[in-house]
Amino acid sequence: MSDELDKLESILEKKIKDEPYGGILKIPKFSIFEKISTSLRWLYFQFENMVKSPRNIHRLHGTIFGLSLVLSLIVLINYPLIGIILIIFSIISQIIIFPESVILFISFAVDVMVGLLKRGSLASICTPKEIENKKRSVEYVMLSVSPLLITIFFPPFLYIIAIRVISSIFTAISTIAYYYLSSALDCWNSPLREISESDLFSTHFWVSIFFFVSSTIILYSLVPCGFSQIFSWSIVLLSYAFISTILAIPSFQAAIYITTYWRGSETRKMFEEIEKQIRWF
Amino acid sequence: MKEKIFLVENARRGWIMNIINIYGLIFLLPYYVLDIISPFYVFLYSIIFVIAMPHIASKVSLHLTREFRKKLISNLSQRNLLIVSYLGLYGEVIPQVSQLFVPIMISLSLVINFFVMNPFLKLFLTFILFFGLVYFFTYRNIKVVKTRLNDILAYIRSQ
Numbered sequence: 001m002s003d004e005l006d007k008l009e010s011i012l013e014k015k016i017k018d019e020p021y022g023g024i025l026k027i028p029k030f031s032i033f034e035k036i037s038t039s040l041r042w043l044y045f046q047f048e049n050m051v052k053s054p055r056n057i058h059r060l061h062g063t064i065f066g067l068s069l070v071l072s073l074i075v076l077i078n079y080p081l082i083g084i085i086l087i088i089f090s091i092i093s094q095i096i097i098f099p100e101s102v103i104l105f106i107s108f109a110v111d112v113m114v115g116l117l118k119r120g121s122l123a124s125i126c127t128p129k130e131i132e133n134k135k136r137s138v139e140y141v142m143l144s145v146s147p148l149l150i151t152i153f154f155p156p157f158l159y160i161i162a163i164r165v166i167s168s169i170f171t172a173i174s175t176i177a178y179y180y181l182s183s184a185l186d187c188w189n190s191p192l193r194e195i196s197e198s199d200l201f202s203t204h205f206w207v208s209i210f211f212f213v214s215s216t217i218i219l220y221s222l223v224p225c226g227f228s229q230i231f232s233w234s235i236v237l238l239s240y241a242f243i244s245t246i247l248a249i250p251s252f253q254a255a256i257y258i259t260t261y262w263r264g265s266e267t268r269k270m271f272e273e274i275e276k277q278i279r280w281f
Numbered sequence: 282m283k284e285k286i287f288l289v290e291n292a293r294r295g296w297i298m299n300i301i302n303i304y305g306l307i308f309l310l311p312y313y314v315l316d317i318i319s320p321f322y323v324f325l326y327s328i329i330f331v332i333a334m335p336h337i338a339s340k341v342s343l344h345l346t347r348e349f350r351k352k353l354i355s356n357l358s359q360r361n362l363l364i365v366s367y368l369g370l371y372g373e374v375i376p377q378v379s380q381l382f383v384p385i386m387i388s389l390s391l392v393i394n395f396f397v398m399n400p401f402l403k404l405f406l407t408f409i410l411f412f413g414l415v416y417f418f419t420y421r422n423i424k425v426v427k428t429r430l431n432d433i434l435a436y437i438r439s440q
Binding site: 116117118119121123125194195196197200201213216217220229230232233235236237239240241242243244246247248250251252253254255256257258259262 | 296299300302303306309310313314316317345362363364366367370371374375378382383386387390391400404407408411414415418419420422423426427429430
């Protein structure tokens with residue numbers, strides 16, 4: 001047995017010597033160009049996955065639509081006819097490429113705007129699935145209209161002023177709705193959370209504040225001299241909508257906590273009853 | 282029974298405060314707009330407001346009240362505790378906000394506009410005021426919700 005093992009060892013050693021690099025493969029070193037191209041391919045792969053993800057598709061289309069409208073407006077200022085054609089083309093192509101955009105706009109109008117008039121607040125009780133659907137429409141609208149805030153730098157033509165007013169109002173309202181829906185989803189994902197101030201003043205809050213402040217600055221820039229009371233009125237209305245939404249979140253978290261606790265205690269009682277029955281048998 | 286009344290009353294307060302504030306602000310807008318055109322239109326609007334608005338407001342409020350009552354009764358009878366406890370807690374805090382936040386914001390924003398200063402400084406002061414009120418009411422709200430949580434849990438346990 002040992003002779004055969006020695007023979008095997010000598011055969012293997014001979015084979016190894018015949019192998020290139022003595023049987024030990026050199027690890028290839030990539031050049032800088034190859035490293036850069038590999039990193040870029042990886043980044044492109046991640047970007048492609050992000051873009052194709054069903055969670056991001058409406059955000060991407062909303063952003064593209066908003067930017068296409070901004071570019072169309074830039075052209076409209078200098079070449080009115082071409083600008084109008086571009087705006088119509090943007091809208092039609094958006095509907096054709098992403099037909100869901102119409103449904104998202106309609107559901108935003110019905111769920112958010114009509115809801116605000118019916119309840120006097122943007123806050124409402126929803127299941128996680130309903131929140132996801134509403135958040136989808138709110139995100140789409142928010143990303144579509146917020147690029148139009150840049151029209152503050154455009155010349156004050158009548159149609160530009162109208163666009164500024166509409167985009168500011170829609171941005172402010174969609175921002176408040178986005179904040180509420182994101183926070184409500186966090187409440188559902190952590191039902192037994194002891195909510196605190198740091199949960200309320202989160203990244204969502206600061207993003208919302210940024211868009212809210214930007215839209216109110218746009219509104220302020222539109223107020224002619226002597227009309228400051230109207231601006232004060234709009235600030236009071238929008239800020240009340242904001243604060244009533246912020247105040248709804250701790251109550252919502254507490255309500256989820258209560259119902260989760262209640263369901264838990266009911267389930268425990270049920271198991272206790274079952275245990276008693278089993279013992280009895 | 283007392284706990285049920287507490288929940289129903291809080292739900293009503295929360296609902297009515299939001300309705301009053303939003304619709305109240307909408308009805309006040311013409312005063313601001315018409316005042317710029319001419320005081321005569323303000324007077325005309327106030328006459329129309331006094332004559333027609335009570336009828337319109339009563340129709341709207343009756344319709345909204347019927348809807349609210351129907352929903353609340355349905356939620357209570359189906360023991361839809363999520364909605365009931367949410368409304369009970371929300372109604373506890375929102376009246377103070379309505380009574381304090383809106384008048385403070387209106388008064389101080391008008392005072393800020395009264396002074397002659399850089400427009401962006403005015404905006405900055407208005408937003409500082411807004412953030413201050415938001416922080417104050419949010420901290421207070423969380424404190425109230427945590428206190429009331431035990432009361433509502435006691436009510437649910439008693440059912």
